[in-house]
Amino acid sequence: xxxxxxxxxxxxxxxxxxxxTSQNFAKALMRSGLDVFTxxxxxxxIRGGHTYVEIRAADHEVQSRGDGYNFLLALGDSFARNPxxxxxxxxxxxxxxxxxLDDLREGGIIVYDEGLISEEDVADIELExxxxxxxxHVFPLxxxxxxxxxxxxxxxxxxxxxxxxxxLEMDLDHIEDLMEDAMSGDVLEAxxxxxxxxxxxxxxxxxxxxxLRAPEGSHDTEQALLSGSNAIAYGAIxxxxxxxxxxxxxxxxxxxxxxxQNFPDMGGVSEQVEDEIAxxxxxxxxxxAGAKAMSGSSGGGxxxxxxxxxxxxxxxxxxxxxxxxxxxxxxxxxxxxxxxDLEHVLYTSQGDSSRVVFAPGNVEEAYDQTRLAFKIAWxxxxxxxxxxxxxxxxxxxxxxxxxxxxxxxPDLGSTLTEDELREAAHDASGKFRRFNYDDAENGVSPRSLxxxxxxxxxxxxxxxxxxxxxxxxxxxxxxxxxxxxxKLEHIREELEAEHASNxxxxxxxxxxxGVITWGSSQGAVREAVERLNENGHSxxxxxxxxxxxxxxxxxxEFLERVDEAMVVEMNATAQFRGLIQKELGRxxxxxxxxxxxxxxxxxxxxxxxxxxxxxxxxxxxxxAQVRIEPATGD
Amino acid sequence: MSAFNAIGEERExxxxxxxxxxxxxxTWCPGCGDFGVLKALKQALPEVGKTPEEVLTVTGIGxxxxxxxxxxxxxxHTIHGRSLPVARAAKLANTDLEVIAAGGDGDGYGIGxxxxxxxxxxxxxxxxIVFNNEIFGLTKGQTSPTSPKGHKSKTQPSGxxxxxxxxxxxxxxxxxxxxxxxxxxxxNQAKEIIKEAIEHDGFxxxxxxxQCPTWNKDARQYxxxxxxxxxxxxxxxxxxxxxxxxxxxETEDVLNEGTVLTGRYYVDxxxxxxxxxxxxxxxxxxxxxxxxxxxxxxxxxxxxDLLDRHT
Numbered sequence: 001x002x003x004x005x006x007x008x009x010x011x012x013x014x015x016x017x018x019x020x021t022s023q024n025f026a027k028a029l030m031r032s033g034l035d036v037f038t039x040x041x042x043x044x045x046i047r048g049g050h051t052y053v054e055i056r057a058a059d060h061e062v063q064s065r066g067d068g069y070n071f072l073l074a075l076g077d078s079f080a081r082n083p084x085x086x087x088x089x090x091x092x093x094x095x096x097x098x099x100x101l102d103d104l105r106e107g108g109i110i111v112y113d114e115g116l117i118s119e120e121d122v123a124d125i126e127l128e129x130x131x132x133x134x135x136x137h138v139f140p141l142x143x144x145x146x147x148x149x150x151x152x153x154x155x156x157x158x159x160x161x162x163x164x165x166x167x168l169e170m171d172l173d174h175i176e177d178l179m180e181d182a183m184s185g186d187v188l189e190a191x192x193x194x195x196x197x198x199x200x201x202x203x204x205x206x207x208x209x210x211x212l213r214a215p216e217g218s219h220d221t222e223q224a225l226l227s228g229s230n231a232i233a234y235g236a237i238x239x240x241x242x243x244x245x246x247x248x249x250x251x252x253x254x255x256x257x258x259x260x261q262n263f264p265d266m267g268g269v270s271e272q273v274e275d276e277i278a279x280x281x282x283x284x285x286x287x288x289a290g291a292k293a294m295s296g297s298s299g300g301g302x303x304x305x306x307x308x309x310x311x312x313x314x315x316x317x318x319x320x321x322x323x324x325x326x327x328x329x330x331x332x333x334x335x336x337x338x339x340x341d342l343e344h345v346l347y348t349s350q351g352d353s354s355r356v357v358f359a360p361g362n363v364e365e366a367y368d369q370t371r372l373a374f375k376i377a378w379x380x381x382x383x384x385x386x387x388x389x390x391x392x393x394x395x396x397x398x399x400x401x402x403x404x405x406x407x408x409x410p411d412l413g414s415t416l417t418e419d420e421l422r423e424a425a426h427d428a429s430g431k432f433r434r435f436n437y438d439d440a441e442n443g444v445s446p447r448s449l450x451x452x453x454x455x456x457x458x459x460x461x462x463x464x465x466x467x468x469x470x471x472x473x474x475x476x477x478x479x480x481x482x483x484x485x486x487k488l489e490h491i492r493e494e495l496e497a498e499h500a501s502n503x504x505x506x507x508x509x510x511x512x513x514g515v516i517t518w519g520s521s522q523g524a525v526r527e528a529v530e531r532l533n534e535n536g537h538s539x540x541x542x543x544x545x546x547x548x549x550x551x552x553x554x555x556x557e558f559l560e561r562v563d564e565a566m567v568v569e570m571n572a573t574a575q576f577r578g579l580i581q582k583e584l585g586r587x588x589x590x591x592x593x594x595x596x597x598x599x600x601x602x603x604x605x606x607x608x609x610x611x612x613x614x615x616x617x618x619x620x621x622x623x624a625q626v627r628i629e630p631a632t633g634d
Numbered sequence: 635m636s637a638f639n640a641i642g643e644e645r646e647x648x649x650x651x652x653x654x655x656x657x658x659x660x661t662w663c664p665g666c667g668d669f670g671v672l673k674a675l676k677q678a679l680p681e682v683g684k685t686p687e688e689v690l691t692v693t694g695i696g697x698x699x700x701x702x703x704x705x706x707x708x709x710x711h712t713i714h715g716r717s718l719p720v721a722r723a724a725k726l727a728n729t730d731l732e733v734i735a736a737g738g739d740g741d742g743y744g745i746g747x748x749x750x751x752x753x754x755x756x757x758x759x760x761x762x763i764v765f766n767n768e769i770f771g772l773t774k775g776q777t778s779p780t781s782p783k784g785h786k787s788k789t790q791p792s793g794x795x796x797x798x799x800x801x802x803x804x805x806x807x808x809x810x811x812x813x814x815x816x817x818x819x820x821x822n823q824a825k826e827i828i829k830e831a832i833e834h835d836g837f838x839x840x841x842x843x844x845q846c847p848t849w850n851k852d853a854r855q856y857x858x859x860x861x862x863x864x865x866x867x868x869x870x871x872x873x874x875x876x877x878x879x880x881x882x883x884e885t886e887d888v889l890n891e892g893t894v895l896t897g898r899y900y901v902d903x904x905x906x907x908x909x910x911x912x913x914x915x916x917x918x919x920x921x922x923x924x925x926x927x928x929x930x931x932x933x934x935x936x937x938x939d940l941l942d943r944h945t
Contacts, residue, residue, distance in 0.1 A: 224941045224944035224945050225945075230944070233937075234940065237935070237940075238936050238937050240927070240934065242919075243726070243727060245719075245723065264917050267920075267923065268919070269726050269727070269912075269917070269923060270917065271726070273719065273752065274748050274749065274751075274752040277716065278719040278748075281716045281719035281723070282720070283723070284723070285692070285710070285720035285721060285723030285724040287727075289690070289725075289727040289731060290728055291727035291728075291924055307713055307716065311713050315710070404938045407936075408934035410926075410934050411927070412927050417637065417928065418637065418639055429655025430655075431654070449924065450708035451638035451687065451688055451690075451708070451730065451924075452639070452687070453638075453640040454640075455687070456706065458709040458711060459709065460709075460710070460711035468709070469654075469703055470700070470711070
């Protein structure tokens with residue numbers, strides 16, 4: 001017996017090892033042949049406070065966290081018992097069990113740690129009555145004592161995994177393998193003992209009649225479990241990036257950390273610096289001197305990068321910046337996802353500035369578009385930004401290992417060698433015409449690097465002449481400005497011609513109704529559209545992943561094909577819908593918005609409900625936390 | 635063969651090579667102290683054997699920021715206060731480059747103060763020249779971080795209530811390993827100090843007093859200066875941190891009273907530069923990073939090799 005899908009939630013206190021335990025369990029599920037997708041929820045706090053990770057595992061492709069969950073492993077917040085903090089943490093103790101209990105599906109399983117969650121608290125939330133009502137199968141177990149008996153209290157995670165495996169009738173091979181990879185000696189011995197003890201306890205002491213079992217599946221090829229942050233870091237490595245500068249900020253820190261840890265072995269340079277202005281300025285300086293360089297931040301830090309971003313554009317110094325969005329404004333909600341920085345990233349910096357902006361919709365696109373960002377940036381000497389969010393940053397999905405089997409791309413694009421420099425245009429003074437506009441192709445005039453013979457020039461953030469001298473000459477200004485702005489047109493053409501862009505269409509091609517989204521909401525929208533079509537609706541979907549230059553042709557074709565469209569995004573001001581209207585200059589009266597901005601990513605069911613409410617033109621909002629924004633006039 | 639053949643080229647270098655062609659001519663006011671820095675650099679660079687193409691000058695915004703418009707090296711004129719992060723990254727990317735950053739007192743001690751502290755602290759191998767004229771020049775005469783207390787300007791009409799910043803002491807405390815003060819009115823000393831700073835392995839900070847004849851007419855830089863190394867009254871060990879600190883205090887106490895002391899204040903030849911420190915912990919490539927992009931035989935590790943930990 002196996003079930004269609006498992007959505008396993010492990011909940012406990014922040015700092016209790018929930019994340020590492022879930023990583024290993026997700027990998028075990030992947031190794032057993034399943035497709036997995038993880039979703040991480042955590043507070044902005046180091047220790048203590050309700051945190052959970054959900055792992056969705058199925059025998060078919062999974063593109064989102066799914067709807068609700070069907071297995072809860074509630075470990076209790078151990079830090080809630082910190083005596084000094086009792087007053088503050090007191091109410092948190094039971095949260096791993098009580099929080100979002102409504103989302104547990106009918107027939108679901110609850111395992112909770114009696115050692116940490118008290119009987120009175122359980123009585124308070126009327127668990128028994130609710131379990132009966134919802135056909136939940138509840139297993140109170142003293143995991144804490146079990147862990148203490150064979151090892152240390154913190155190993156109750158392992159006990160929980162053992163219980164899970166027994167209740168789902170999984171064999172322990174993959175879990176044991178991973179534990180052997182991750183630890184050794186006494187710690188490994190203790191964990192293995194706890195795992196088996198918990199597993200056996202369930203099998204020996206309980207008769208269970210629940211229907212949920214681990215799904216069964218198989219993979220034809222080897223799979224790797226990766227987050228969006230992994231994919232972005234790996235895309236950068238394969239693009240030849242060997243210089244990164246940054247300042248820590250959640251959730252961007254993941255990419256920064258991954259590269260900092262890998263660069264020493266690869267001859268790369270990583271710098272943690274005093275602030276984000278410096279970080280992006282370092283990327284500019286390193287790139288100017290000949291390295292493929294990147295920096296990045298989250299919204300608040302990216303705000304500081306506005307200056308060096310403009311400098312990179314004016315001096316035509318290629319850089320890649322990544323921006324991992326979290327809920328704003330200001331410090332907002334540091335550990336919660338939102339798609340609220342789109343306009344910030346598109347339009348920040350003074351003047352008629354322009355840059356390339358990519359918004360990957362999933363882990364594969366995160367890798368692809370990061371590589372593409374480097375290619376475009378160095379070919380066209382323009383800053384490129386990869387915008388994603390806390391959700392994509394932290395969610396892990398399985399990807400075919402072969403997907404990453406690609407050649408590195410360490411070339412410096414439109415940078416000349418000394419041999420080429422000899423043939424290039426120079427001024428009578430001997431200076432290289434670095435910013436020539438007479439023979440620029442695609443708006444690009446090739447560049448030289450400091451230290452190269454015959455390439456001397458001045459780079460300046462002021463408007464400048466072909467050799468780089470500050471210039472306020474009106475004719476020169478117009479030529480230079482037009483040349484710089486011309487780049488975007490050619491980039492757009494290149495992306496379309498080479499099918500390098502990442503717009504994804506799905507659903508029913510001939511549908512009259514469309515759902516359109518951007519970035520990391522793509523997965524949930526794809527699932528929702530598939531479900532709507534299965535339910536007898538006819539819906540076409542489009543996930544847009546190129547923000548600037550905007551994929552005019554593809555979006556126009558989509559919107560012309562449907563009569564009406566719903567734009568799904570995680571912000572309160574419909575920023576992406578605004579971008580479509582601005583770029584295309586029409587369709588304003590054909591688009592409604594489905595917005596979510598409570599700090600949680602969309603679940604497919606919310607989009608399905610939003611669609612149905614919208615279609616029925618009912619005078620109500622779909623749920624308390626999802627909002628429909630009506631169409632506006634053209 | 636190197637991809638950067640201008641670096642390390644050995645030949646007779648004429649100082650005129652550092653002067654751009656017909657345009658642009660300096661837009662500095664007649665009598666401006668900035669000419670003194672330009673002149674000292676043009677003299678110093680050939681004497682330390684640097685060709686224009688192996689030098690990268692990185693400047694900030696303000697009158698001082700235009701230095702590399704009038705000095706013909708590879709140049710990067712950045713934005714207000716940001717010359718240092720750009721400069722130090724260029725050095726990390728290509729350690730063979732001779733990197734000289736320059737900016738004004740507003741640029742370097744005000745808006746760029748944070749970068750100054752951290753660049754000195756990390757002891758990046760570069761030279762940093764601050765054109766200190768105690769005034770914002772290009773924005774027309776506002777009070778700067780080094781303007782004396784009581785200084786009246788359009789933005790502080792009743793006189794500045796702020797004590798001026800002490801650049802030498804700040805630099806020492808932040809961690810610079812070479813610290814000197816010189817003045818535009820003292821060209822020979824200026825040239826020698828710039829030469830030393832360039833040849834120093836570490837962060838060399840020069841507080842360069844440049845009079846502003848337009849906005850700071852009562853500038854004390856016009857009064858006779860005393861070279862602390864030449865005067866018997868100021869005997870101290872420049873390699874001793876405490877003695878250097880004491881001397882700096884003395885200088886900075888009297889600067890606004892009309893006495894100008896210049897010279898070397900602190901020289902630490904033993905402290906490794908930042909890239910040496912970084913190399914020691916295994917976080918710096920052996921060869922200049924930038925070279926690798928031109929090396930057809932370079933092996934580029936790829937992410938595929940890292941996937942084991944994810945399977």
